[in-house]
Amino acid sequence: MMVTERRPILLANGRILDPSRDLDIQGDLLLADGVVREAKRGIGAAGVPEGTEVIDCKGKVVAPGLIDMRAFVGEPGAEYRETIASASQAAAAGGVTTIVCQPDTSPVIDDPAIVDFVLRRARDTSIVHVQPMAALTKGLRGDEMAEIGLLKAAGAIAFTQGAKSVTNAQVMRRALTYARDFDALIVHHTEDPDIVGEGVMNEGEFAARLGLAGVPTAAETIMLERDMRLVALTESRYHAASLTCAEALEVLRRAKEQGLEVTASASINHLTLNEIDVGPYRTFLKLSPPLRAEDDRAALVAALASGLIDVVMSDHNPQDVEGKRLPFAEASAGAIGLETMLTAGLRLVHGAELPLMTLIKAMSSRPAEILGLTGGNLRQGSPADVIVVDLDSPWVLDPAELKSKCKNTPFDEARLQGRVVRTIVAGRTVYEYV
Amino acid sequence: MNIAQKSTFVLNQRHLLGIEGLSPAEILGLLDLAEEFVALNRQIEKKQSSLRGRTLINLFFEVSTRTQASFELAGKRLGADVMNMSVGSSSMRKGETLIDTAITLNAMRPDIIVVRHHASGAVELLARKVDCSVINAGDGSHEHPTQALLDALTIRRNKGRIERLTVAICGDILHSRVARSNIILLNALGARVRVVAPSTLLPVGIERFGVEVSRDMREGLHDADIVMMLRLQRERMNGSFVPSTQEYFHYFGLDQKKLAYAKPDALVMHPGPMNRGVEIDTAVADGAQSLIREQVEMGVAVRMAVLEALSRTLPNA
Numbered sequence: 023m024m025v026t027e028r029r030p031i032l033l034a035n036g037r038i039l040d041p042s043r044d045l046d047i048q049g050d051l052l053l054a055d056g057v058v059r060e061a062k063r064g065i066g067a068a069g070v071p072e073g074t075e076v077i078d079c080k081g082k083v084v085a086p087g088l089i090d091m092r093a094f095v096g097e098p099g100a101e102y103r104e105t106i107a108s109a110s111q112a113a114a115a116g117g118v119t120t121i122v123c124q125p126d127t128s129p130v131i132d133d134p135a136i137v138d139f140v141l142r143r144a145r146d147t148s149i150v151h152v153q154p155m156a157a158l159t160k161g162l163r164g165d166e167m168a169e170i171g172l173l174k175a176a177g178a179i180a181f182t183q184g185a186k187s188v189t190n191a192q193v194m195r196r197a198l199t200y201a202r203d204f205d206a207l208i209v210h211h212t213e214d215p216d217i218v219g220e221g222v223m224n225e226g227e228f229a230a231r232l233g234l235a236g237v238p239t240a241a242e243t244i245m246l247e248r249d250m251r252l253v254a255l256t257e258s259r260y261h262a263a264s265l266t267c268a269e270a271l272e273v274l275r276r277a278k279e280q281g282l283e284v285t286a287s288a289s290i291n292h293l294t295l296n297e298i299d300v301g302p303y304r305t306f307l308k309l310s311p312p313l314r315a316e317d318d319r320a321a322l323v324a325a326l327a328s329g330l331i332d333v334v335m336s337d338h339n340p341q342d343v344e345g346k347r348l349p350f351a352e353a354s355a356g357a358i359g360l361e362t363m364l365t366a367g368l369r370l371v372h373g374a375e376l377p378l379m380t381l382i383k384a385m386s387s388r389p390a391e392i393l394g395l396t397g398g399n400l401r402q403g404s405p406a407d408v409i410v411v412d413l414d415s416p417w418v419l420d421p422a423e424l425k426s427k428c429k430n431t432p433f434d435e436a437r438l439q440g441r442v443v444r445t446i447v448a449g450r451t452v453y454e455y456v
Numbered sequence: 457m458n459i460a461q462k463s464t465f466v467l468n469q470r471h472l473l474g475i476e477g478l479s480p481a482e483i484l485g486l487l488d489l490a491e492e493f494v495a496l497n498r499q500i501e502k503k504q505s506s507l508r509g510r511t512l513i514n515l516f517f518e519v520s521t522r523t524q525a526s527f528e529l530a531g532k533r534l535g536a537d538v539m540n541m542s543v544g545s546s547s548m549r550k551g552e553t554l555i556d557t558a559i560t561l562n563a564m565r566p567d568i569i570v571v572r573h574h575a576s577g578a579v580e581l582l583a584r585k586v587d588c589s590v591i592n593a594g595d596g597s598h599e600h601p602t603q604a605l606l607d608a609l610t611i612r613r614n615k616g617r618i619e620r621l622t623v624a625i626c627g628d629i630l631h632s633r634v635a636r637s638n639i640i641l642l643n644a645l646g647a648r649v650r651v652v653a654p655s656t657l658l659p660v661g662i663e664r665f666g667v668e669v670s671r672d673m674r675e676g677l678h679d680a681d682i683v684m685m686l687r688l689q690r691e692r693m694n695g696s697f698v699p700s701t702q703e704y705f706h707y708f709g710l711d712q713k714k715l716a717y718a719k720p721d722a723l724v725m726h727p728g729p730m731n732r733g734v735e736i737d738t739a740v741a742d743g744a745q746s747l748i749r750e751q752v753e754m755g756v757a758v759r760m761a762v763l764e765a766l767s768r769t770l771p772n773a
Contacts, residue, residue, distance in 0.1 A: 225660045225661075226660055226661045227660075227661030227664045227665075228661075229659075229660075229661070230659035230660060230661040230662060230665070231476075231636070231661075231665075232576055232577065232598060233576035233577075233595070233596050233597035233598030233599070233633060233636060234576050234577075234596075234597070234598075235597075236659075236660055238660070302577070302580060303576070303577030303580060303581065344553070347553065347555050347581075348553065348554065348581075349554065349573065349575030349576070349577050349578035349581055349596075350575070350576065350577045351575050351576060351577075351596070352575055
């Protein structure tokens with residue numbers, strides 16, 4: 023673990039991006055006492071406190087640390103897949119300074135004591151911030167709502183079923199209604215499990231050719247449509263955890279136009295890959311929801327560019343070799359993503375599908391606003407969670423170099439361009455690429 | 457007496473995992489080679505020695521009578537030592553993974569492994585972990601290449617060609633590896649392929665396989681030269697994909713009346729095992745237009761051809 027002492031840091035001569043105010047300037051950023059002091063042109067070495075570490079960022083981008091709204095960690099209960107410590111190392115290497123972890127642990131995070139456990143483990147072992155989401159229903163069973171008030175008071179940042187959906191509309195309605203009294207955010211995975219059935223990849227020609235059972239996009243659209251009606255009924259805050267298809271985006275657009283307090287995420291996988299990448303039964307590309315058609319991927323990127331999709335998240339989901347070295351239908355779903363989220367996103371920037379500012383915004387200031395966090399921007403007084411990014415250097419991903427305990431990356435041996443070269447959390451450098 | 461082999465056809469690949477990826481020339485090469493084995497199999501002395509010293513393992517994770525027996529006979533007639541392993545007696549039951557089984561068997565230095573597995577892609581996964589040749593004897597709903605080859609051989613022997621024939625494949629297309637392999641092969645050889653099934657048994661995207669799609673037997677069988685029936689699994693009959701066997705037979709079961717929609721000289725095929733009274737009527741199955749028994753005979757010959765063609769590229773061949 024590389025945690026340096028906390029001296030003031032001057033990130034000099036960089037391209038400073040603060041998506042919270044559309045700031046894009048050449049200049050210097052001064053960090054001291056764990057907060058951002060100022061960002062402007064020409065602070066220079068003369069204008070900084072004694073003992074300041076001056077880091078030349080010429081040719082690099084200086085941006086807020088990323089906030090990953092959806093990462094499955096594995097602690098407690100599945101430490102062999104990922105601990106909070108190993109996830110935090112992976113996060114730091116990927117420029118993620120805040121992980122929002124999911125409650126489908128063992129035991130489930132449905133009790134204030136477990137929220138407290140996670141927060142204490144994070145304090146003791148993590149090099150980045152960790153914000154746990156709590157279960158929306160007890161044991162994630164989908165029938166009785168969890169202690170939303172007490173869990174929020176203990177530090178739960180939002181409420182979710184993880185990678186599951188609440189199928190009972192009455193339970194969902196009551197949970198949304200009750201959550202409103204605590205101004206609690208509900209984050210929901212929108213996939214009707216009955217329509218999914220035995221489906222393991224996007225329904226269509228490719229699934230048919232591979233002889234794999236398909237998941238139609240309607241599984242997502244139906245659940246999202248239902249949720250939008252319930253949000254209208256209950257006037258609650260709602261965030262769609264992972265949208266993947268053009269039809270669902272249309273549902274989202276109508277809900278937003280209607281004035282509902284609805285936001286949505288897309289995973290970096292669904293923005294940069296499609297069903298064809300599954301190729302010859304590559305289980306590292308088995309995801310839930312599944313990778314969709316190229317038209318859906320393109321629609322998702324367009325929705326991100328227009329702001330319809332608010333957040334890009336990693337959907338980090340470590341699965342060990344035993345779970346992946348199986349026939350496709352039997353393999354576990356999920357891919358790691360903390361370390362590659364930004365780099366993979368840069369593919370969209372280099373491919374001129376997306377402006378850099380939009381990408382960074384969807385990974386920093388937007389999730390911060392939705393979750394009510396103070397970070398995700400470079401304003402004076404904000405937490406000194408900052409990353410330095412080299413946009414251009416080409417490299418090939420070697421899974422052996424990944425910090426995550428599991429190596430199930432869909433970008434296995436992929437050619438990538440651009441990477442995080444420094445990650446600073448609360449004014450301390452926690453990762454440096456050398 | 458041995459029939460001197462005229463064909464010197466070699467399959468320039470280590471495995472046979474599917475029809476997908478085979479060129480028309482390779483398919484025809486296999487069919488021509490199989491013709492020679494048909495003649496051999498009709499002699500008293502059926503044995504050859506081209507696979508002598510070779511070890512063939514039949515690894516079946518799914519129960520099978522005819523395919524396993526067919527591969528066993530094919531291997532033995534070519535002189536190989538054949539070992540049958542089925543899931544009931546294997547360590548998969550003790551929790552060993554497919555890949556561990558592959559690695560274990562590989563260490564015993566077989567020359568060819570024939571694999572059937574209930575999951576699509578499982579045979580390909582296993583093939584990546586072994587040094588020997590692997591033949592797909594059926595993987596999930598994906599492919600069953602030797603079935604498509606034996607069907608093609610049967611059709612060619614009875615119709616003299618495959619090109620421009622109209623072949624109607626009827627029944628559970630959705631779950632059928634036989635249908636997928638046949639569609640690819642028949643298209644490659646220039647046949648006109650139709651699939652006929654209720655919509656619940658058609659995969660989404662099937663129209664992009666280069667087939668005509670029909671939901672009605674009268675329309676689908678019209679002018680057909682070949683009517684290929686598929687088996688409907690018992691667990692899919694009662695309410696999940698079709699309401700009942702009675703209703704299914706009424707609309708999609710092949711009886712004399714429906715067969716009359718096809719050409720007068722149309723021939724009937726079925727990969728077996730048949731559900732008489734569900735997808736096919738006994739009178740049709742055993743009737744004059746049925747090729748079902750001949751398909752079984754061709755199965756042995758085709759599998760001998762595949763073993764022979766693959767073995768010609770084995771190390772030390």
